[in-house]
Amino acid sequence: MSGVKLDNIVKSYGSTVAVNDVSLDIKEGEFLTLLGPSGCGKTTTLRLISGFIQPTSGAIHFGDKDVTGIAPQHRQIGMVFQDYALFPHLTVSENIGFGLVERRYDKAAIKKRVDELLALIKLEEAADRYPSEISGGQAQRVAVARAVAHPPSVLLMDEPLGALDLKLRETMQTELRRIQQELGITAVYVTHDQSEAMNMSDRIVVMNAGIIEQIGSPKGIYANPQSVFVANFIGQVNILDCHVTTQVDKTTELDYHGQKITAQIEKSLRQGTAIFLAIRPEDIKITARAAGKSQNSLKGVVSEALFSGNVMKISVALDSGDVIKVECQPKANSFDIGDHVHVNWLPEDCNILLN
Amino acid sequence: MENRWIAYLIPPFIVTLLLVAGSQFVFIQNSFYQDLGLGRTGTDLTLVNYLNFFTDSFYLKTFWITIKVSALASLFTLFLGFPIAYVIARMKSRLAMLLLAGIVVSTFVTIVIKVFGLIIIFSADGVLNTTLMNLGLIDRAYSIIGTQEGIVVGLMHFTIGFSVLLLYSVVVTVPPSLEYAAQIHGASRWRVYQRVIIPLCTPGFVVGGLMIFNMCMGAFTSAALLGGGRVLTLPVLVQRTVMMEVKYSTAASIAFVLLVSVILINLISLIAIRRLRSARLVIA
Numbered sequence: 001m002s003g004v005k006l007d008n009i010v011k012s013y014g015s016t017v018a019v020n021d022v023s024l025d026i027k028e029g030e031f032l033t034l035l036g037p038s039g040c041g042k043t044t045t046l047r048l049i050s051g052f053i054q055p056t057s058g059a060i061h062f063g064d065k066d067v068t069g070i071a072p073q074h075r076q077i078g079m080v081f082q083d084y085a086l087f088p089h090l091t092v093s094e095n096i097g098f099g100l101v102e103r104r105y106d107k108a109a110i111k112k113r114v115d116e117l118l119a120l121i122k123l124e125e126a127a128d129r130y131p132s133e134i135s136g137g138q139a140q141r142v143a144v145a146r147a148v149a150h151p152p153s154v155l156l157m158d159e160p161l162g163a164l165d166l167k168l169r170e171t172m173q174t175e176l177r178r179i180q181q182e183l184g185i186t187a188v189y190v191t192h193d194q195s196e197a198m199n200m201s202d203r204i205v206v207m208n209a210g211i212i213e214q215i216g217s218p219k220g221i222y223a224n225p226q227s228v229f230v231a232n233f234i235g236q237v238n239i240l241d242c243h244v245t246t247q248v249d250k251t252t253e254l255d256y257h258g259q260k261i262t263a264q265i266e267k268s269l270r271q272g273t274a275i276f277l278a279i280r281p282e283d284i285k286i287t288a289r290a291a292g293k294s295q296n297s298l299k300g301v302v303s304e305a306l307f308s309g310n311v312m313k314i315s316v317a318l319d320s321g322d323v324i325k326v327e328c329q330p331k332a333n334s335f336d337i338g339d340h341v342h343v344n345w346l347p348e349d350c351n352i353l354l355n
Numbered sequence: 356m357e358n359r360w361i362a363y364l365i366p367p368f369i370v371t372l373l374l375v376a377g378s379q380f381v382f383i384q385n386s387f388y389q390d391l392g393l394g395r396t397g398t399d400l401t402l403v404n405y406l407n408f409f410t411d412s413f414y415l416k417t418f419w420i421t422i423k424v425s426a427l428a429s430l431f432t433l434f435l436g437f438p439i440a441y442v443i444a445r446m447k448s449r450l451a452m453l454l455l456a457g458i459v460v461s462t463f464v465t466i467v468i469k470v471f472g473l474i475i476i477f478s479a480d481g482v483l484n485t486t487l488m489n490l491g492l493i494d495r496a497y498s499i500i501g502t503q504e505g506i507v508v509g510l511m512h513f514t515i516g517f518s519v520l521l522l523y524s525v526v527v528t529v530p531p532s533l534e535y536a537a538q539i540h541g542a543s544r545w546r547v548y549q550r551v552i553i554p555l556c557t558p559g560f561v562v563g564g565l566m567i568f569n570m571c572m573g574a575f576t577s578a579a580l581l582g583g584g585r586v587l588t589l590p591v592l593v594q595r596t597v598m599m600e601v602k603y604s605t606a607a608s609i610a611f612v613l614l615v616s617v618i619l620i621n622l623i624s625l626i627a628i629r630r631l632r633s634a635r636l637v638i639a
Binding site for chain 2: 079147
């Protein structure tokens, strides 16, 4: 087992650049997720780590070893595929033991390891069944067991839960995370589902158009997105076009269509800089009257109100024409379409994005 | 509604049945009467034609040659067809469709034209021999015409297109992700074939192989032209017995032996393969 390091990886196909100068340092035992929309280069990055494709330029290291140019079968990797890719002519046990046979383990060692893994994935009773005779969730667990049977340097997972239904997907997220932690394996996970990425990862790499937009912990990325793309991709966000008026220490005064907004931010900005102000819907409160001086407050009219069980999703059309999305407790808030309201939020909940 | 339409199918069904089964019945029935030559038969039911077949070393040798050349041709065709089918099945470009279309078209070119092509290339004064002799590589022309090798080549030429199409349809059922999975978990290219692709294609090999074998056993044109009268197979022998010797009952008995032996070989092969597969499961 080892960490994985990508140095300035570029992969181009003709004139299209699929992965553009990506550098990553994946720590040993870390669960790292490559997250992004389809075509963002996350699957290409995974395939580059697997060795099925070779980078146009750049180098890949597993621990201290340079593996650039080495064929997949010599890289000591485990991989879980979206369609599971279990061998239909082999039983569950034989599937799990596939890599062990290829690596010339002796019979007794194979049996011991396969039994261990069957216990780990809690599928002892299905050992002699064929892939066609087990469920999707079970097949997924078998695929994971096969991938880790011969302890890999890194476990790669390519949207492994995409084919499962929602309930099962949530169970499998916990299950995959448990297996990864019990084995202490380095894992790289590819998904386009942000909630999946948030639930499982130590760190998330948000990718877009072949480049890395941001790397960070799920909490860090959610609280401090560094671009409009990341803010929009991870959860919901309201974006307002503003100008910087003054900045005293962290307290920054912004101008939004002639209205004053106060933000508490770390970055130092010059006067007049055009910025995007990002506010999460759950940080905003709706009141009938303007809130106190300590909060930002804008006037608007309720244009949409959706009740979805645990939350109430309200859209407020501001005087400027922008629409602000708000998520709030259904019990405390009963607003109807057409109500004149104020949307309020704290200066600490402001996020400044430069684009 | 459906039943009313089925009624319209009954007359053509009866006509077809009479033409196919009826003529076959008359022909085969003929084989159970003694052959008196010139199309005349005896009046008593007898197995004498079959006894003649199985006691005459000439017939038995022809029978054996037919099975041998058919089996060899099917085997070689599978070996030759599989790589072609595999490459086409794994192609991502549109070239694959073009190649498949080419194979289909060339498969339906009449075998007579194709065999004459072979003859032009392989005959004693053909392109191949002339070239090799001019280069001084051989000092005597070698022709495959009139040899068993020649018939094997002819049968392969006849069946290769079918074999590629058959095997293509088998290979496309094996998802490429299985190959990736095998490779990433330590299998070399060769081991990927050995442990994944070939086992998954085996049922296809068996069925495809049998279909090609059956085509070879019944092949007349390529066997007649490349056998050149010197090497005979059963279909050629049947034709000669009917056309040149006018011995209908004898010909019928040969044809019936051919039919029954093909059916038996197919059944035995399928049973044997099933045995092998279930045995493998026990080992595993």
